Amino acid sequence: MHVFQSPYGPIGYAWDGRRCHALWLGNRTGARPPCANPVATWLEAYFDGETLPLPPLAPAHTPFQMRLRAALLAVPLGRTATYGELARTLGSSPRATGQALGANRLPILIPCHRIVAKHGPGGFAFGLAWKRRLLQHEKDILLR
C-alpha cells in the first residue's frame, strides 16, 4: 500500500510491483510513504491536467465489470454521463449500474466520478466532496 499526496488530500493505492489492484481516496492505516511507480506517475500527471496511458490494472472480476470499465473509459475527461445513459449503452438498468459503480475498486483511474444522476450529483463511494472536486478539477483543465 502506498500513498499519493493529491491537491485534494491523500490517495492510497495497492501496487504490487506489476499491477494496481485498488485505489482509495482519503486516509487509511498501514500505508507506506510514496515511491516511484506507474500509478504515482499517472496520478501526478492527472492532477497536473495531463493524460497518460493507464498503468497496468488488475482485471475486473465479472464480465459486466469489464464492460462497465470500457464504457467509463469512453467518457472523455471533463465530460459527464448519467446513470441512465450508461445503463442504456450497457443494456442494463440505472440502478444496477449505480451499484456496480460503487463496487469499482479503481476510482479516478477508471473514471466513475464522471457519472451523475439525471437531476443531481448522484453518489460517490468516498463522499460527494471528492466527486465534486474531481469534476471541478477536470472542468478547470478544459478551460486552460
Add this chain to the structure above:
DNA sequence: GGCTTCCATGAGT
C-alpha cells in the same frame, strides 16, 4: 414548475 410516492429494474452479496 416543484414536490412526493410508487415501482420496474439488474448486479452484487
Add this chain to the structure above:
DNA sequence: ACTCATGGAAGCC
C-alpha cells in the same frame, strides 16, 4: 432474499 451511487410516471399543490 435483499440491497442499492436510478429513472419515470402519476398524483398533487
